[in-house]
Amino acid sequence: MWPPDPQPPNLGADVLRRSSGSYRRAPTVGAASSERVRSNHDRDKGGSGGRVTSFAMSSTPTSSASLHGWGRTAPTLAHVTVPRSQADVAAAVRAAGHRGVIARGLGRSYGDPAQNAGGLVLDMTGLARPPAIDADTGVAVVDGGVSLDTLMRAALPLGWWVPVLPGTRQVTIGGAIGADVHGKNHHTKGSFGNHVLSMDLVTADGGVRTLTPDGPEAELFWATVGGMGLTGVIVSATVQLHRTESAYFVVDTDRTRDLDELLTLLTDGSDDTYGYSAAWFDTTTTDAKLGRAVLTRGSLATRDQLPLKLRNDPLKFEAPQLLTFPDVFPNGLANPATLRAFSHLWYHKAPRRQRGAIQNITAFYQVLDLFGDWNRVYGSRGFLQYQFLLPFGEEPALRRIAERIAASRHSSGLNVLKRFGAGNQAPLSFPQPGWTVTVDFPVAAGLHRFCDELDELVLGAGGRLYLAKESRTTGATFKRGYPRFEEWRKVRDEADPDGVFVSDMARRLELTGR
Amino acid sequence: MIDAVGNPQSVLLLGGTSEIGLAIVEAFATDRPMRVILAARPSERLDAAKVRVEKLGCAVETIDFDARAVDTHADVVRKAFAAGDVDVAVVAFGLLGDAEKAWTDVDAAVELATVNYTAAVSVGVALAERLREQSHGAIVALSSVAGERPRRSNFVYGSTKAGLDAFYTGLTEALRPYDVGVTVVRPGFVHTRMTEGMKPAPLSTTPEAVAAAAVDAVRNRREQVWVPAPLRGVMSVLRHLPRPVFRRLPV
Numbered sequence: 001m002w003p004p005d006p007q008p009p010n011l012g013a014d015v016l017r018r019s020s021g022s023y024r025r026a027p028t029v030g031a032a033s034s035e036r037v038r039s040n041h042d043r044d045k046g047g048s049g050g051r052v053t054s055f056a057m058s059s060t061p062t063s064s065a066s067l068h069g070w071g072r073t074a075p076t077l078a079h080v081t082v083p084r085s086q087a088d089v090a091a092a093v094r095a096a097g098h099r100g101v102i103a104r105g106l107g108r109s110y111g112d113p114a115q116n117a118g119g120l121v122l123d124m125t126g127l128a129r130p131p132a133i134d135a136d137t138g139v140a141v142v143d144g145g146v147s148l149d150t151l152m153r154a155a156l157p158l159g160w161w162v163p164v165l166p167g168t169r170q171v172t173i174g175g176a177i178g179a180d181v182h183g184k185n186h187h188t189k190g191s192f193g194n195h196v197l198s199m200d201l202v203t204a205d206g207g208v209r210t211l212t213p214d215g216p217e218a219e220l221f222w223a224t225v226g227g228m229g230l231t232g233v234i235v236s237a238t239v240q241l242h243r244t245e246s247a248y249f250v251v252d253t254d255r256t257r258d259l260d261e262l263l264t265l266l267t268d269g270s271d272d273t274y275g276y277s278a279a280w281f282d283t284t285t286t287d288a289k290l291g292r293a294v295l296t297r298g299s300l301a302t303r304d305q306l307p308l309k310l311r312n313d314p315l316k317f318e319a320p321q322l323l324t325f326p327d328v329f330p331n332g333l334a335n336p337a338t339l340r341a342f343s344h345l346w347y348h349k350a351p352r353r354q355r356g357a358i359q360n361i362t363a364f365y366q367v368l369d370l371f372g373d374w375n376r377v378y379g380s381r382g383f384l385q386y387q388f389l390l391p392f393g394e395e396p397a398l399r400r401i402a403e404r405i406a407a408s409r410h411s412s413g414l415n416v417l418k419r420f421g422a423g424n425q426a427p428l429s430f431p432q433p434g435w436t437v438t439v440d441f442p443v444a445a446g447l448h449r450f451c452d453e454l455d456e457l458v459l460g461a462g463g464r465l466y467l468a469k470e471s472r473t474t475g476a477t478f479k480r481g482y483p484r485f486e487e488w489r490k491v492r493d494e495a496d497p498d499g500v501f502v503s504d505m506a507r508r509l510e511l512t513g514r
Numbered sequence: 515m516i517d518a519v520g521n522p523q524s525v526l527l528l529g530g531t532s533e534i535g536l537a538i539v540e541a542f543a544t545d546r547p548m549r550v551i552l553a554a555r556p557s558e559r560l561d562a563a564k565v566r567v568e569k570l571g572c573a574v575e576t577i578d579f580d581a582r583a584v585d586t587h588a589d590v591v592r593k594a595f596a597a598g599d600v601d602v603a604v605v606a607f608g609l610l611g612d613a614e615k616a617w618t619d620v621d622a623a624v625e626l627a628t629v630n631y632t633a634a635v636s637v638g639v640a641l642a643e644r645l646r647e648q649s650h651g652a653i654v655a656l657s658s659v660a661g662e663r664p665r666r667s668n669f670v671y672g673s674t675k676a677g678l679d680a681f682y683t684g685l686t687e688a689l690r691p692y693d694v695g696v697t698v699v700r701p702g703f704v705h706t707r708m709t710e711g712m713k714p715a716p717l718s719t720t721p722e723a724v725a726a727a728a729v730d731a732v733r734n735r736r737e738q739v740w741v742p743a744p745l746r747g748v749m750s751v752l753r754h755l756p757r758p759v760f761r762r763l764p765v
Contacts, residue, residue, distance in 0.1 A: 066693050073518035076651035077693045099648070111518060117599075117693070120650035161580040234597065381734070384518050448519035448545060448733070471518035476545065504650070508523065 022481035043473060060088050067115040070108050070375055071471055072154045072382030073443060076117035076504055080104075082126035086200070086208060086235045086331035089122060093233065093500060094206035094411035096120050100502035103233045104170030106147060109179060109469030110385045112504035118487050118503065120299035124174055128427035134156055138198065138241035144234040149319070153240075156315045160241035161300065163195040165361075167416075168369050169319070174234040179468035180429040182436075184276040184365065187421035189242075191431050193225030194424050199237040204496035208235065223491040228467055229494050230501045230512055246314035249364045251298035253341060256348070259291025259402055263395055266295070266419045274300040276365070278418045282347055283405045283439060284340040289404045293417065294350040298364055301354040305357060318377040324372030331379035334442045339342065346413075355470040381443040384482040387469040389420065389481075391403045391434040398435055401454060403437065410450050427484035427491075430466040438469070448472065466504070515531035515601060518552060518615050521653075522601035528579060528596045528637055529607025530554030531563050533706040537725035538604050539567055549569030553579035554607075571647045581633040582625070583606045591640035599648045602732060603641050605634055605655045605682075608675075610708045616670035623670055633702025635681050642685060644754045645694040652695040652732050656724075659702050659740065661691060665765060687739045697731040700749075701723065701741040715765060717745055752758030 003157040048487075058080045064476070068075035093101055099119030106125065107114060115121065122143035123474045131154045132141040138160045142151055149169035152162045175181075177199065189195075200225055211221035220338040224231045248400045262279055271277050281293035303314045309434035310316075362370055375383070390398055405412065416438040423432040423464040430436075441447055455477050458465065462482025465473055479485045492512065498511050506512045518523045524541055527535045527671045530552030532679030539550055550572045554560045564574045575597070579590045594600060609629045615622045634655070645651045661666055679698055686696035703715040720743050727741045740746040752760065 066691075071518060074516060074650075076515075113517065117515070118647055250597050264659075382518070414577070443519060448517075448521055451519065454547070463623075472521065504515050508517055 001286060007018050009113070023325045025070060031237040043055070049268075058063070060084070060092065062120075063122075065373040067104070067107070067121060068382075069111045069114065069471065071110040071379070071384050072375055072380070073471055074383060074504070076112075076115050078116045078119055078121040080121045080123050081172075082123045083353055086202065089127065089202045089233050089235055090206040092120065092209065093204065094140070094204055096500055100118050100371055102129075102506075103144070103174055103178075103229045105145065105175035105178075107170050108168055108175065109467075110469045111467075113179075113350070113506075113510060114175075115466060115504045116502060117504055117507075118178050122232070123208070124172055124343050127235060128172075130154065133160065134150035135159075138243065140171045140239045140241055141236060142239060143236050145172050147172055148176060153317060156243050156244075156247055159243060159245070159315065161244035163189055163240065163242045164192040165365065168366055170369065173237050173249055174229070177225055177237060178235055180431075181422070181468065182431050184278040184418065186431055187271060187277065187419055188275050190424055191419060191429060193429060195240050195346070196221075196225070197238040197240055199224065200235045201232040201308075202235055203232040204500040206496060219491045220495055222424075222426040223428075223488050223495070224468070225399065226430065226490065227308060227423070227426075227492065228428070228505060228511070229503065230506055231495050242446035244300045244315075245303045246306055246310075247317050247361060248301040248306060248310065248314070248361050249361070250301045250305050251296055251354075251357045251359045251364050253351050253357065254295045254297075254351050255352045256293045256295060258289060259293065259399060260290065262293040262295060262417065263398075268375050269310065271297065271359075271419055280346060280417055281415050281417050282343045283402060283412050283415050284343045285338070286406045286513045290399070290406065291349060298359070301358060307341065309450070319362050319369060321372050322370045325374055327373070327376045329379050331381045331442075334383070334413070336409065336411040337353050339413040347493060375489055378442050381441055381500075383442045384447070384451070384471050385438060385469040386438050386454060387436060387438040387466040388463050388465070389430065389434050389436045390431060390458065390461050390463040391432065394434070394461040394463065397436065401457050402452070408450055410441045410444065410447055412441055414438075414440045428467070428482060430464065430468075432464070434463070436466075465498045469506070475508070478509050515599070516652065516732070520551060520729075522548055522732070524549040524551070524599065524601045524765075526551045526603045528553045528590075528603065528605050529581070530579070531557065531559040532606035532703060533708075534606075534608030534721045534724050535704050536563055536566065536604070537721035538654065538728050539572075540570060541722075541729040542602070543567065543570040543572050543723040548573075548601075549598075551597075552573045553577040553590055553594060555580050555707070557576075566679045580630045584628070584633055586637040587633070591637060591644060595644045596646075598602065600644070600651060602652045602654065603645070605641075605653065607633065608656065608708075610668075610671055612752065613668040613671065614682045615667075619695065626670055627674055630671070631677040632679075634678045638681055638685055642689060642694075645689060646692045649692050650694065652730060652735075653682070653685070654697045654698065654699060654728050654732060655679075657682070657698050657700045657753070659711075659745055659749050660702050662700065663753050663760070666761070683738070693739070695732065695735050697728065697736060698738050699728050699731065699741065700739070702743070702745050704741075719743055742746045 062079045062081045065080040066075045066077050096127045101120040103122045104114035105125050126145045127145040129143050131151050165183045176192045180191045180193045201209050211217050277297040279293045279295040281291045311359045418436050420431045459480050529535050531554050558607040559754050567574050577593050603661045611626045616626050657679040661673040661679045663674040703718040724741045727739050731739045
């Protein structure tokens with residue numbers, strides 16, 4: 001039984017709040033030295049048997065912490081340890097109890113892939129030495145716990161750019177590979193895994209394997225890309241950066257009357273002339289205004305494209321955090337009325353048509369990184385982000401889904417539509433040629449049924465869901481969207497036959513185990 | 515795992531033939547089929563319950579469970595968790611008994627106290643141990659407004675439910691740090707087999723309504739619910755009435 005401390009974890013006075021990881025931490029209970037140590041050999045695979053759970057943490061202390069994802073839903077308690085070295089990671093993996101272990105980065109996945117109820121969670125942010133970047137080749141060797149923000153700040157002064165950036169830079173290298181994240185440049189540069197030259201993975205046996213995309217263990221490499229940490233712990237990776245002359249974008253903006261006009265703009269060939277492209281669209285308007293949108297597209301500016309005053313310091317990285325939201329927002333603040341008003345303002349504040357604006361990364365790309373803990377605005381009940389993909393040719397389904405959302409009681413303010421390019425060979429990588437749509441719903445009565453309905457529309461049209469955002473579908477529905485799931489499963493099970501790596505998401509979607 | 519919008523993957527019903535308990539299982543299962551474990555004494559009613567739940571697409575397992583055999587409870591709960599995590603455990607077994615016999619016949623009184631209180635505590639302790647270990651999940655305990663203020667008409671039943679209510683209310687706090695939710699459901703008069711032939715009290719309700727409230731409470735992590743909801747206010751008033759007044763009320 002645990003925690004070994006006779007007192008339940010006191011989550012009141014001793015709570016440690018971390019703005020980045022969004023979890024509360026109970027007081028450290030130290031190494032569970034008084035408990036019986038279980039070796040890997042007697043690990044009980046059959047769920048919770050009648051035995052005592054215990055952990056042998058050789059070097060790093062363990063604490064109990066309630067963990068949840070960025071959506072702040074479904075928290076569960078786990079043992080958390082902060083490894084400081086590859087050896088710490090290997091020791092922790094070898095000593096994982098019968099409820100297994102999973103790595104956690106900065107907690108930006110919306111659902112439950114980086115939590116492990118009753119088991120062990122490795123807080124990877126302790127494994128984050130400064131990135132080593134070759135200024136001539138742009139090859140970066142980065143620890144698994146380093147954030148893309150840190151990598152970008154290290155690379156920019158040398159004239160190198162992180163090839164794939166999701167909507168926030170507050171994700172770790174391990175997380176970026178595990179979820180195979182994508183950005184506004186997917187149609188030109190693919191997803192994060194495409195730019196990884198090699199990685200070091202601590203596997204279930206506690207050993208370290210160096211994997212490359214086309215080496216002898218290429219299968220495990222591609223099972224790890226998009227594998228949500230279930231193949232092992234990514235302790236470091238080598239990433240190919242891209243050259244850039246500036247940290248600014250040249251941006252064109254188009255406002256469209258409706259969804260059809262948006263899709264036309266995205267398919268008339270113009271999209272490929274921009275490195276980066278994504279649209280915000282309105283899900284609160286119907287009929288003639290259904291899916292009216294603001295499409296912003298741009299490319300990294302060359303030095304010559306910058307106005308004179310920026311040319312002196314073209315690689316200056318302007319990414320301040322303006323404010324951190326306190327945890328005081330009531331449930332229901334994000335409601336249909338406020339979200340409709342927000343959508344109206346967002347649409348009308350955008351220029352109807354603008355060409356060649358020079359914008360920095362926060363203005364063009366990662367607006368939400370200006371705010372810390374913005375997920376608190378949704379209140380204690382949290383929210384869920386629903387991101388799906390529809391193949392090209394399923395535009396009628398896209399329209400039906402937009403109509404369905406607009407007609408429902410569930411409103412979303414932050415909606416993104418993007419055209420994907422080619423996918424990579426990772427079996428669980430989300431991006432495929434098609435349309436990806438992201439909507440945010442505050443948790444409210446009836447949302448579970450509504451999302452199940454959306455699942456039917458998405459899967460019925462040959463689409464799929466994105467694990468980094470997923471928090472509520474069924475295993476069967478998820479797998480329906482990934483025809484290569486069993487192929488992934490086979491590689492995973494070979495690398496981890498005893499099911500050492502497990503997460504709440506893996507249990508919920510039956511990704512591992514029996 | 516219970517997901518972000520409150521869908522469980524597995525439910526254990528202790529009192530596998532309880533009408534309210536089965537209604538709770540059905541309310542969850544109509545939204546999404548799941549794994550169900552029905553714990554009860556083997557009987558035709560249990561077989562019928564299994565068929566009823568299987569029709570909703572659930573995988574159903576039955577376990578032999580006798581509330582009176584307190585020393586077997588730890589084993590029953592262990593078996594229930596053997597095939598994997600249990601997301602929601604519903605403590606639904608209970609007796610109503612003959613109210614007059616219950617305070618005049620010592621065997622009847624002890625049986626009521628054993629099943630409704632001692633057994634509820636016994637499975638509660640065993641469930642708590644398992645749920646702490648898995649560090650997620652929820653318990654639903656069926657209490658009763660009869661436990662809020664004892665009435666002359668059924669005070670032995672009321673006293674057992676008062677005990678159960680206090681235990682699970684305390685367990686709510688004890689399990690909170692483990693991210694395990696406990697919901698105490700306090701229905702009024704429910705039209706079931708147990709109350710058949712009795713005169714319904716005001717604000718009477720149905721197993722389906724109790725189930726809807728219980729499911730809603732689990733989804734929203736609420737810890738205390740009355741069914742129907744207005745009973746909360748009514749009971750608050752009744753609890754504070756002077757005894758001479760309360761005694762004269764037709765409740």
